[in-house]
Amino acid sequence: MKKRAIGQSGWLWTSLASVVAFIYFFPVLFIILTAFRSRSDTLATPPKWIFTPTFENFYHIFFRSMANSTEYVATGFHVYFFNSIYISGMSVLLALLIGTIAAYGFSRHPLRGNDTYLFIILTTRMLPPIIVIVPIFLIFRITGLAGTYTGIILMYTAFNLPFSIWMMKSFFDELNTEIEDASRMDGASESSVFFGVCIPQVKAGLAATSVFALILTWNEFLFSLLLTNKLTRTMPPAMARTIGGEINVDYGLLAAMICLFIIPIFLITYLLQNQLLRGVTFGTIKK
Amino acid sequence: MSTIELQHLTKAFGDLIAVDNVSLKVEENEVLCLLGPSGCGKTTTLRMVAGLEVATSGDIFIGNKNVNNLDTRDRNLAMAFQFYALYPSLTVAENLANPLFAENLSSEEVKKKILEVADILQLRDIVNRKPHQLAEGEKQRVAVGRAIIRDPECFLFDEPLSRLDVQLREQMRGQIKEVLSDLKKATVIVTHDQLEALTMATKIAVMRDGLIEQVSSPHDIFAKPNNTFVAGFIGTPQMNILDCNIIEINSSIIKLKILEQEVQIDFITPLNVNKNDSYFIGIRPRSFELVNNNASDNFSGKVDLIENMGSEILVHIKINEFTFRSVQSRSKNLNVGDIINLKPKKGQVHIFNKNGEVIRNE
Numbered sequence: 001m002k003k004r005a006i007g008q009s010g011w012l013w014t015s016l017a018s019v020v021a022f023i024y025f026f027p028v029l030f031i032i033l034t035a036f037r038s039r040s041d042t043l044a045t046p047p048k049w050i051f052t053p054t055f056e057n058f059y060h061i062f063f064r065s066m067a068n069s070t071e072y073v074a075t076g077f078h079v080y081f082f083n084s085i086y087i088s089g090m091s092v093l094l095a096l097l098i099g100t101i102a103a104y105g106f107s108r109h110p111l112r113g114n115d116t117y118l119f120i121i122l123t124t125r126m127l128p129p130i131i132v133i134v135p136i137f138l139i140f141r142i143t144g145l146a147g148t149y150t151g152i153i154l155m156y157t158a159f160n161l162p163f164s165i166w167m168m169k170s171f172f173d174e175l176n177t178e179i180e181d182a183s184r185m186d187g188a189s190e191s192s193v194f195f196g197v198c199i200p201q202v203k204a205g206l207a208a209t210s211v212f213a214l215i216l217t218w219n220e221f222l223f224s225l226l227l228t229n230k231l232t233r234t235m236p237p238a239m240a241r242t243i244g245g246e247i248n249v250d251y252g253l254l255a256a257m258i259c260l261f262i263i264p265i266f267l268i269t270y271l272l273q274n275q276l277l278r279g280v281t282f283g284t285i286k287k
Numbered sequence: 288m289s290t291i292e293l294q295h296l297t298k299a300f301g302d303l304i305a306v307d308n309v310s311l312k313v314e315e316n317e318v319l320c321l322l323g324p325s326g327c328g329k330t331t332t333l334r335m336v337a338g339l340e341v342a343t344s345g346d347i348f349i350g351n352k353n354v355n356n357l358d359t360r361d362r363n364l365a366m367a368f369q370f371y372a373l374y375p376s377l378t379v380a381e382n383l384a385n386p387l388f389a390e391n392l393s394s395e396e397v398k399k400k401i402l403e404v405a406d407i408l409q410l411r412d413i414v415n416r417k418p419h420q421l422a423e424g425e426k427q428r429v430a431v432g433r434a435i436i437r438d439p440e441c442f443l444f445d446e447p448l449s450r451l452d453v454q455l456r457e458q459m460r461g462q463i464k465e466v467l468s469d470l471k472k473a474t475v476i477v478t479h480d481q482l483e484a485l486t487m488a489t490k491i492a493v494m495r496d497g498l499i500e501q502v503s504s505p506h507d508i509f510a511k512p513n514n515t516f517v518a519g520f521i522g523t524p525q526m527n528i529l530d531c532n533i534i535e536i537n538s539s540i541i542k543l544k545i546l547e548q549e550v551q552i553d554f555i556t557p558l559n560v561n562k563n564d565s566y567f568i569g570i571r572p573r574s575f576e577l578v579n580n581n582a583s584d585n586f587s588g589k590v591d592l593i594e595n596m597g598s599e600i601l602v603h604i605k606i607n608e609f610t611f612r613s614v615q616s617r618s619k620n621l622n623v624g625d626i627i628n629l630k631p632k633k634g635q636v637h638i639f640n641k642n643g644e645v646i647r648n649e
C-alpha cells in the first residue's frame with residue numbers, strides 16, 4: 001500500500017474523517033481533560049474548556065484517599081492496577097497457550113465430529129455472562145476459588161479460550177501444510193514442526209488474538225465484581241467503587257484513574273499495531 | 288539397498304477411494320513415473336510412501352523393510368513437493384540448506400553443496416532471494432534442489448517440472464536424469480506430462496481413479512497399451528479408437544467393418560477374436576500411410592479439417608459422419624475436400640474387446 005499525503009485525498013474527505021474521528025474520541029478527550037481539572041472546574045456547568053491544568057487528581061490516587069461520605073478511604077489503586085495487569089496477563093497467556101495448541105490440533109488432526117466440537121466450544125460464549133454468573137459464583141464458593149487469583153485467572157482463561165481457539169485455528173488453516181510436510185521430510189520432529197515451522201508463521205495471529213483477548217479481559221467488569229475480594233479485585237470494579245452511589249462522586253479522581261487504566265492497553269496495542277494489522281486482515285493480503 | 292515396494296496399498300478419504308489396491312515395485316537405479324490425469328491419486332500415493340499420509344490398508348517397503356509404522360523423518364526419503372513448500376522467511380540458500388541440518392555437515396560442506404545444486408538447477412543468481420521474490424519456475428527448481436541436495440534412500444518428485452517453460456523443462460529433464468543416474472536410487476516421479484514420463488522414466492505406471500492401469504517400459508506403454516484408456520492417454524495426437532465389427536477371419540488377416548467401410552487388416556499373427564462380434568480398433572494418427580488408390584486394405588475419406596503442427600499436419604478425415612485423425616507430411620499437399628486413401632501400417636493396429644481390454648497377438 002502506498003502512503004498518500006493528506007492533500008492528495010482531498011480536503012472534503014480529510015475534514016469528514018476528522019469530524020468522525022473527533023466524535024469517536026470526544027468521550028476519551030473529555031475524560032482526559034477532566035483528569036486535569038480541579039474539583040471546582042469539574043463540576044462547573046456548562047463544562048469549562050479553558051482551565052488551568054492540575055495534577056491534583058493524580059496525586060490523590062496515590063497519596064491521599066477518596067472521600068467515602070465523611071471518611072477518607074485509600075483508593076488502593078496500586079493493588080488493583082497490579083491485579084489487573086497480573087490477572088489479565090496470566091489469563092491471556094494461558095488462553096493463548098492452550099488455545100494455540102488446541103487450535104493446531106483441531107486444524108491438523110481433526111477428530112470425528114471436529115466441527116461439532118468447535119461449535120460447542122463457541123456456544124459457551126453465546127450466553128451473556130450474567131446468565132451463568134450465579135452457578136459460577138456457587139461453584140467458586142464451594143471450591144474455595146472465590147476471591148483467589150487462581151479462581152479469577154481460571155475464569156478469564158475459560159472466558160478467552162473459545163475465541164482464542166477459533167481465531168488461532170483460522171490462522172493455522174491458512175498455512176500451507178506442505179511446508180510442514182517438507183520439514184518432516186527434512187527430519188524435523190512433530191514438536192519442531194509445531195514450534196519451528198508453524199508458530200513463526202502465525203506470529204501475527206498470536207499478536208492479534210492476544211490483543212483482543214487482553215482488551216476483553218482488561219475491561220471485564222461482572223466476573224471481577226462477583227468473584228474477587230478486596231485483595232484480588234481488578235480495576236473496573238475498583239473504579240466503580242469510586243462512584244459508589246454516593247452524593248459527591250469524585251469525577252476528577254475517576255477520570256485520572258481511567259487515564260492510567262488505558263495506558264497499558266494503549267501501549268500494547270500501539271507496539272503490536274503492525275502485527276495486528278496483518279492479523280486482522282489475514283487472508284486478504286496473503287502471498 | 289534402495290528399493291520401494293507397494294503392496295495392495297489403499298487410501299480412502301471418507302467414501303472416496305483415492306488410491307485403490309496399488310501394487311508396484313521400484314528397483315534400485317530405476318525411475319518410475321506415475322502418470323495419470325488430475326485427481327487420479329498420484330500425489331496421495333507419493334505421500335503414503337513418504338509417510339505423510341497414513342494408508343487405509345496395504346504395505347510399504349523401503350529397502351525391503353516394512354515402513355508402515357515408521358515416521359516420515361525415519362524413512363530417510365527426499366521429496367520435491369508439487370506446490371514447492373518453501374519456507375517463506377528463508378532465502379533460497381537457506382531453504383536448500385535445510386535438509387542438510389540433520390546430517391551434521393560443516394558450513395563449508397553445506398555451502399559447497401548448495402552451490403553445486405544451484406549450478407545444476409541454474410539458481411546461482413537467486414540464492415540470496417526469498418521465495419516471494421521468485422518466479423514460479425524458479426520456486427519449482429528450488430523445490431527440486433531441496434530434494435536432490437541430500438543423499439537419501441530414495442527420491443520422490445511430485446510434478447517437478449510442471450511450471451517450467453518448454454525450453455527450461457527440456458534442459459531440467461536432462462539435468463535431473465543425469466543426477467539420478469549418478470545416484471543409483473529408486474526414484475518415483477509423479478507427472479501428468481507424458482513426454483516427461485516417456486523421457487525420464489525407466490518404467491511408467493499409468494493411473495486412473497486410484498487404480499494402476501498398466502506398468503511397462505516407456506516403449507511398451509506406447510507400443511503395447513493394455514487397454515483403451517492407456518491407449519488414448521499415451522501418445523499425441525491421441526489414438527483413434529473406433530467401433531468395429533468382424534466380418535471374416537482368415538488366419539492373421541481379418542476383415543473388419545469400420546465406419547461403414549470394409550477394411551482388411553493384417554495382424555501378422557492370428558488373434559483370439561470371434562466372427563460377427565464387436566470390438567474397438569485403435570490406430571495412432573501416425574500409423575497411416577497415404578496410398579493412391581482405394582483397395583480392400585485401406586480407408587477412404589474426405590479431408591474435413593487440416594491442423595498445422597509445424598513440419599507436419601494433422602488431418603481430420605470424415606467418413607460417414609465420423610472423424611478420425613491422421614498425421615501426414617506437409618509435402619503431401621493435402622487440401623480440405625480432397626478424397627484420400629489411408630492404409631494402416633502393418634503391426635500398428637490395436638484391437639480391444641468391448642470392455643476396453645487389449646487382445647494381444649497370440
Ligand SMILES: Nc1ncnc2c1ncn2[C@@H]1O[C@H](COP(=O)(O)OP(=O)(O)OP(=O)(O)O)[C@@H](O)[C@H]1O
Pocket residue numbers: 300303305323324325326327328329330331332369479
Ligand atoms: N486430504 C484429503 N481429503 C479428502 N480428499 C482428498 C485429500 N487429498 C486428496 N483427496 C482426493 O483424492 C483424490 C486424489 O488426489 P491426489 O492429490 O492424489 O491427485 P493427483 O493425482 O495428485 O492430482 P493432480 O495431478 O491434480 O495433482 C482427489 O479426488 C482428491 O480430491
Ligand SMILES: [Mg+2]
Pocket residue numbers: 329330331369445
Ligand atoms: Mg498431485
